[in-house]
Amino acid sequence: MIENYIATHLIDVAALAILCYLIYSNNILNQNRKWPFYIGIMLTVLIISSEAGTIIAGNANGDLRFLNIFCNVFGFAMSPLIPIILLAIYDVNILLTNKLLMLPSIVNMFATALSPWLGFVFYIDVNNHYERGNLFIVFVTAYILNLIILFISTVRTGQKHHYPIKAKFTALSLFVIAGTSIQLIFPSVYSSWHSVTLSLLLYYLLLSEFDGSFDALTRLHNRAAYDKMVNRLDGRKLYSVIVMDINNFKEINDTFGHDFGDTVLKKVASVIRKSFDNSSTCYRVGGDEFYIISSETDPVKLEHQLKCMTNNLEKERKNDGRLPTVSYGYSIFKGGKGIGFQEVLKEADDQMYYFKKIQQDMKKSTQTS
Structure with a gap:
């Protein structure tokens, strides 16, 4: 025994x-x-x-x-x-x-x-x-x-x-x-x-x-975690999607090197993480692209958090002028049959590129004046 x-x-x-x-x-x-x-x-x-x-x-x-x-x-x-x-x-x-x-x-x-x-x-x-x-x-x-x-x-x-x-x-x-x-x-x-x-x-x-659900560089959630979250969105709960993209990231890598490019990604990710509350989950889905899926559907509150992120990033840029700006767009799913996640995401993506174009036009206007 x-x-x-x-x-x-x-x-x-x-x-x-x-x-x-x-x-x-x-x-x-x-x-x-x-x-x-x-x-x-x-x-x-x-x-x-x-x-x-x-x-x-x-x-x-x-x-x-x-x-x-x-x-x-x-x-x-x-x-x-x-x-x-x-x-x-x-x-x-x-x-x-x-x-x-x-x-x-x-x-x-x-x-x-x-x-x-x-x-x-x-x-x-x-x-x-x-x-x-x-x-x-x-x-x-x-x-x-x-x-x-x-x-x-x-x-x-x-x-x-x-x-x-x-x-x-x-x-x-x-x-x-x-x-x-x-x-x-x-x-x-x-x-x-x-x-x-x-x-x-x-x-x-x-x-x-x-x-394994976190990105090794930025410690935000990774693409695999994002895909799992998208699969759990059943169309019954309201949510919002925010799409972000670092402006001129390729030029930063070409000018200052990929090590500094990694530093930029980590700094931007840190700003994103601290600027959004617990209703939001932040993802790095690849390269310099960041998505946020949030249970917050009040546009006023979303705009406030995005403004907070912009201000936090601007504070970091004052310490290091090489840091870039970020373009973003968002879309709110308010329910409705026949509306899938990809349609919501496309609306946020289109808004981001519209915002990016405005920023580029303003930059060109400043350079020519």
Whole structure:
């Protein structure tokens, strides 16, 4: 029986080793996620090892009582940190700006550290028999609270980036809760770390898809994400489309080089991102073309945000006169049968080119006068 449990734990460790290789070789995953991922995997391996230690020590005589105690202390103290590390993988800034999120884990660590003497979370008697402590609920509460923190923070960040992560992460969270709850109810069924191992693999896939929806240079959403969004527009919800194009971008590349051209793209993308509210999703669809799909359909509010973008870009141009201007056009879908997205997009595109022509005519007029 012990051999079966140890074998399954070794399979978990092998799967996590493969996951490390996948993370290392993945060029899509955000580089800032990789080290938190490695730390999470290493901690999971250590906790799995500690659980294996409790199985071995718990089935031996009293000579291994101290090993049993040590492994239980480590496992109970560290396990609630797994959701927090998953949160750090997703967005470490949430932890850096909200240090109180660590409070449940810290309380659990103190209760666990005192357990060998006071029996708070667990107790192992002189005969090496394990029992849950009177305050075992502290461990359970810390783990559940951290899962809730992870879920809420991930969903909020996903909504901020207009990424449909809620349903996917809800399913993943329910999977983790179900897998770990089995062992909480039936302590002899070692299912928790099989569930966590699978969850790390699924989390990797989820975040790879998430990071794969962003343009590597500008960190706006990319063409693939744009195409997915267009396919989700069913003609029933009202929306607006804004089309943008950098003026004279080819001349900038020819004059100042492609490195500066990349700097221009990043600067313009940054201005676009900070000028539009959370009702808008910004895309770089290729070259110097940017699209925005927004749930805002009030032309006055759209004009205000576009004016804000123009003013922000003008501030940047005062710092560097080489930066270009931007032409734009927009169209509002107000409902109606037979009107598809491409018709709405064409109207915005035509408006942008009309605006671009006006700017070019004004520039020529200024140069000849």
